[in-house]
Amino acid sequence: MTTRSVSAFLAPRRRLQLAGLLTPPVLWLGLVYVVALAALLVTAFWTVDELTGQVQIEWTTDNVVEVLTEALYRTVTLRTLGIAVLVTVLDIIVAVPVAFFMAKIARPRMRHLLVIAVLAPLWASYLVKVYAWRALLSSEGLIEWAVSPFGLDTPGYGIVGVVLTLSYLWLPYVIMPIYAGFDRVPDRLLEASADLGAKGWTTLIAVVMPMIRPAIIAGSIFAFSLSLGDYITTGIVGGTTQMLGNLVYANVGAANNLPLAAAISLIPIGIILLYLAAVRRTGALRSL
Template structure:
């Protein structure tokens, strides 16, 4: 009987012990996910940065563990890699701008004009493409942008032709793929915007454009920047869409893929892979003051 009573009191003592120590309780709750984050994510990034300082034997193809900055010197001095880097950043910025221009009116209608039932249907409609396969969507655009595709059929009465494969096709495809990631943060930001502020601006004599520029845009700007974090980072690291519709134009992701596969130069691939990471860290540091991170 005494043993049974002691066994029953043990969980109570543990519960009371943890209840009196909230920091210890929080630490135990977060220990498993933080351990996984440290090993799987931060550990992988650390291994990536370390490997970037190694080299590859040109005869055997084996990784040589000798510390040097040769890979970074090649990346910085070779004009080809500078061009690829600028092209990648330019495409990512252009995709972000295109998505923002398309997403804002859609999100504004959803948040301020659509009925609650229509809002739910529109949110489902926007999220539905995210459930489809990435390859299916990319290859669908390859078919539509081809010489005999839907885009050619639509433009031919106007005397125009389909853009074919290249930088424009890459921007179109990536803009379509990442558009939901821009719409949803802006929609959430507009939902939090009180209608009374816009009404007050109108009552004070402000025209619709002035109300948008002075009231709506400043308050929703953090949500736009939050969406840009997704579209910019996803475009920055993409390489599959470029393979499918980009033609001969490479991005940083393609350089990493080629050095892992055909070239079998893992250290240089790791060096190139650090570039998007550094760019995103600089981007996050730049947008931190806008409050965008609070809208994620």
């Protein structure tokens, strides 16, 4: 009864319908997301009581100045940025051939199996996968066993371990958009290119690449931004390595200094905004 009367009431009132439909998501986005982010940014300009560790609303730029001037944060920012870029490049190098094979060469049955194979790791917990890499990288692990006949050693726990693990973790997020990008390239363009006498390599560079460039950039956003904020992987396979996320974590947890943590978190936020602005100019955001 009431349901019917509500629908009768709403039926002629289009604007009310729209308002009812949009209010929950807008509230979510506005209050939970934007306000939380704003609160974080504002906290960077507050301070903490030395004795009790409570946040005090005293406006100061000390935290931001400290983050911008101290060598520690510069070193860690450069290291984090380097790791994120390396992970992104590695992922793209691996993802492009895989995605090309999936989209253009594999038969439909094979293609489905490959899509499942690429997505399957996402079903396993992040932590399980990182701990698996910890075992792989160990001095008694599979990698040591595989490379020791050639006189090499496992890279062990450190920056190399972090890069390898993060590349593995984010690979599905890079393969999928590039696969979709290749899928959108019509086969007849490849045939036309061949008919006109272009070799495979020329076709790839002159015909395919311009078309999948937005897809590659879309994939890079995932790998880059996810690497930039990671701290758990570093804690497990990073040895003594610190990334920006670890500094934020240490300041929230061990130091109980939320304002400084907020100030540090401004660095990755700034980097990501710059990156997204650059990406936006390429038009790749539309193909996400």
